[in-house]
Amino acid sequence: MRPLGLLVALLVFVLRAEPVDACAAFGPAGPVTIAGEEALIVFDAARGRQHFVRTAAFDGAPSDFGFLVPSPSQPELAEAPAEVFRELFAIYRRPESRRSRGALRAAGGGSEGEVEVVARELVAGLDATVLRATDADALRAWLQRNGYPSSEPLRAWLTPYVTKGWYVTAFKLAPGSRRGFATRAVRMSFDTRLPFYPYAEPAVEGRRGRPFRVSVVAPWRVDARLGHRRWSTAVAFADRPGDRLVSALRDAVPSEAFDASSWLTVFDEPRSIRPDRDLFFARSDESSTVASTIRRRLDVRTVSASDEGSGIGTLPDVRL
Numbered sequence: 001m002r003p004l005g006l007l008v009a010l011l012v013f014v015l016r017a018e019p020v021d022a023c024a025a026f027g028p029a030g031p032v033t034i035a036g037e038e039a040l041i042v043f044d045a046a047r048g049r050q051h052f053v054r055t056a057a058f059d060g061a062p063s064d065f066g067f068l069v070p071s072p073s074q075p076e077l078a079e080a081p082a083e084v085f086r087e088l089f090a091i092y093r094r095p096e097s098r099r100s101r102g103a104l105r106a107a108g109g110g111s112e113g114e115v116e117v118v119a120r121e122l123v124a125g126l127d128a129t130v131l132r133a134t135d136a137d138a139l140r141a142w143l144q145r146n147g148y149p150s151s152e153p154l155r156a157w158l159t160p161y162v163t164k165g166w167y168v169t170a171f172k173l174a175p176g177s178r179r180g181f182a183t184r185a186v187r188m189s190f191d192t193r194l195p196f197y198p199y200a201e202p203a204v205e206g207r208r209g210r211p212f213r214v215s216v217v218a219p220w221r222v223d224a225r226l227g228h229r230r231w232s233t234a235v236a237f238a239d240r241p242g243d244r245l246v247s248a249l250r251d252a253v254p255s256e257a258f259d260a261s262s263w264l265t266v267f268d269e270p271r272s273i274r275p276d277r278d279l280f281f282a283r284s285d286e287s288s289t290v291a292s293t294i295r296r297r298l299d300v301r302t303v304s305a306s307d308e309g310s311g312i313g314t315l316p317d318v319r320l
């Protein structure tokens with residue numbers, strides 16, 4: 001249906017509860033809504049490798065929620081510093097506007113019939129299980145047995161990734177993690193032919209828009225596409241910030257993935273309503289810079305390891 005290497009998706013849900021729509025879910029204590037999300041994609045074109053950092057804030061999040069992220073190859077996981085999004089904003093904000101990786105703990109892999117448990121890790125306060133399956137129904141059954149939701153839209157969402165042999169990483173809050181509204185930033189690194197963002201979501205009714213911003217670092221300025229069509233969201237900033245970009249990314253992604261000649265292209269969508277297609281990025285025919293149209297920071301209050309239990313970041317602060 002879509003080119004190999006261009007598919008990825010992200011589903012946020014409450015464990016043991018059925019998702020009501022793509023941007024909200026209901027658990028024992030009520031609805032969970034994504035208040036805002038921000039992402040960084042660094043594409044190492046020479047190695048065909050993407051480093052993907054995402055953070056999100058939630059309204060009404062209980063202690064038992066998580067999310068699924070498919071990827072075309074087995075991901076390496078690490079915690080990323082929350083400061084990277086603040087430092088990027090300092091680079092791309094409109095001029096007239098005012099204004100360490102976490103330790104990994106591997107728990108080994110295993111196999112359960114048609115679902116292979118490739119690895120288990122603890123990263124950024126989340127339990128992460130990397131899965132690979134040969135059948136979408138078997139994968140859905142595994143998720144259900146392990147406390148994740150199960151529904152027909154979820155099976156349909158999983159099917160193309162299972163068919164193409166992708167991995168699915170299931171995240172959930174680790175026992176003892178702070179019960180808050182913001183996730184710590186997690187970096188996923190994996191091999192891919194083109195940089196992309198997990199944009200597609202299960203087909204459900206009642207979707208609501210949410211703030212979304214993605215910064216793409218690559219050897220060139222990029223254009224964004226939904227499937228084979230150009231994304232209607234315009235470029236909000238594009239330039240080669242030089243040493244400022246190197247400084248901003250120095251602790252977030254491997255240094256060999258970028259340099260002072262890299263481009264930073266930013267897309268900003270105040271009310272993102274997700275379709276059934278994934279968002280991917282290709283080299284633009286344009287090589288001119290784009291002056292920033294972004295006045296305010298989209299602050300989802302990502303917390304760091306030192307913030308655990310401090311109350312910092314417990315309320316989402318999304319400013320547009």
